[in-house]
Amino acid sequence: MKMDPAVRQRIIRNALLSLLLYALPVLLMFASLYLTNSHPWENPAVPPVAESHPHSTLVHVLLENWLVVFIFALGLLEFAIGMYDERWNGNEKMLDIASLALPKFILAPFYAWFSLTVLPFLFPHQKNELAWIPFLWAVVIICVADDLTQYWYHRLHHEIPWLWRFHRTHHSAPYMGMAMANRQNVIYTLFFSQTYLIAILVYFGLGAAVVAVQVVKSLITTLVHSSLPWDRFLYKHRALHPVAWVVERVISTPATHHAHHAATTNDGIGYYKGNFGNMFFLWDVIFGTGLISREYPDTYGISHYREDQWYTQLFWPIFKSKVPGSELSKDGPIVKAEPEDRRSKLRA
Amino acid sequence: MTWQDFFLLVKKIAVGVAITLIPLFILVGGLRLTRQFLSAPHPTQNKGTGQ
Numbered sequence: 001m002k003m004d005p006a007v008r009q010r011i012i013r014n015a016l017l018s019l020l021l022y023a024l025p026v027l028l029m030f031a032s033l034y035l036t037n038s039h040p041w042e043n044p045a046v047p048p049v050a051e052s053h054p055h056s057t058l059v060h061v062l063l064e065n066w067l068v069v070f071i072f073a074l075g076l077l078e079f080a081i082g083m084y085d086e087r088w089n090g091n092e093k094m095l096d097i098a099s100l101a102l103p104k105f106i107l108a109p110f111y112a113w114f115s116l117t118v119l120p121f122l123f124p125h126q127k128n129e130l131a132w133i134p135f136l137w138a139v140v141i142i143c144v145a146d147d148l149t150q151y152w153y154h155r156l157h158h159e160i161p162w163l164w165r166f167h168r169t170h171h172s173a174p175y176m177g178m179a180m181a182n183r184q185n186v187i188y189t190l191f192f193s194q195t196y197l198i199a200i201l202v203y204f205g206l207g208a209a210v211v212a213v214q215v216v217k218s219l220i221t222t223l224v225h226s227s228l229p230w231d232r233f234l235y236k237h238r239a240l241h242p243v244a245w246v247v248e249r250v251i252s253t254p255a256t257h258h259a260h261h262a263a264t265t266n267d268g269i270g271y272y273k274g275n276f277g278n279m280f281f282l283w284d285v286i287f288g289t290g291l292i293s294r295e296y297p298d299t300y301g302i303s304h305y306r307e308d309q310w311y312t313q314l315f316w317p318i319f320k321s322k323v324p325g326s327e328l329s330k331d332g333p334i335v336k337a338e339p340e341d342r343r344s345k346l347r348a
Numbered sequence: 349m350t351w352q353d354f355f356l357l358v359k360k361i362a363v364g365v366a367i368t369l370i371p372l373f374i375l376v377g378g379l380r381l382t383r384q385f386l387s388a389p390h391p392t393q394n395k396g397t398g399q
Binding site for chain 1 (some may be wrong): 349350353356357359360361363364365367368370371372374375376378379382383385386387
């Protein structure tokens with residue numbers, strides 16, 4: 001299956017614009033330091049040293065794993081108020097739980113090895129080279145570096161046909177919620193570009209800014225997958241509409257991200273052909289890949305999904321699906337055409 | 349896993365490496381240049397110290 005020439009052209013145009021967006025925070029910092037005649041490298045901030053806790057307590061464990069605790073708490077709440085129904089069956093449960101656990105036990109040690117062994121070998125003299133950058137500028141630089149890179153990684157897996165199957169697992173869930181927030185093919189997760197870029201920037205001395213950005217980013221990206229739509233109150237009250245207008249254009253909201261996970265894109269609400277932003281929706285606004293409807297789709301997932309075995313979704317292409325005609329099966333299509341959506345036809 | 353899958357993986361990794369290295373070069377290159385340009389003696393300072 002070949003890429004649409006119009007899509008290819010738009011990717012090239014947007015990629016060129018991205019070069020400027022990456023450079024923008026550096027240029028602004030340059031202008032700021034020039035105008036104030038500051039030389040922060042003359043008094044570099046000392047990278048903070050982590051305190052050791054000789055007696056690890058439950059509180060420490062909870063604080064150090066706050067995101068996992070938050071995901072579990074939110075997931076339990078969703079479960080308690082009945083947001084998971086019969087669609088969360090054994091196969092889906094195995095896939096969701098394995099996707100949550102695997103990165104913690106296998107990928108995290110690999111990233112640690114990369115950061116502690118590979119980076120000192122590749123860049124023996126660059127450790128903390130950029131530690132002089134003022135904290136607030138470092139935060140801006142990391143926001144752009146991390147989230148714009150993830151935007152491109154994500155977008156290309158949707159727009160380049162042969163990359164789609166690595167990301168399909170995240171979209172096969174016919175529901176939204178904490179259960180599927182971490183659902184990914186292992187190879188998609190292992191080669192996350194922004195993980196390596198950020199690991200290098202931490203090694204170069206921007207670790208404190210990375211921690212600050214990751215706290216906010218984790219909250220936003222976790223909540224956009226939740227089946228609890230925190231943004232609904234912004235659309236309900238007329239007085240809050242100006243706030244909603246700004247919020248939904250800057251950060252991803254459940255409405256815009258749920259639209260990205262919709263089973264159809266023909267109803268004016270679902271939009272799996274866009275809304276690629278993770279922490280920031282701003283990239284979709286800038287590149288024209290966004291759709292804001294302030295509504296939530298009726299159905300989620302992939303319309304032709306027939307429950308490929310959980311391990312094939314997790315480890316494709318190492319294991320192949322036994323579902324005939326599936327994109328993950330041995331001779332399956334690279335991208336299966338969506339059947340015409342009956343509901344959208346009726347609405348039209 | 350077939351040879352076709354293997355080449356697919358190689359292509360995928362190549363795309364990922366490009367998405368990682370392009371911003372890295374822009375950011376680290378830009379930050380190094382920032383320090384280099386701003387560390388250079390200011391033209392007005394030269395005038396003051398020179399004869």
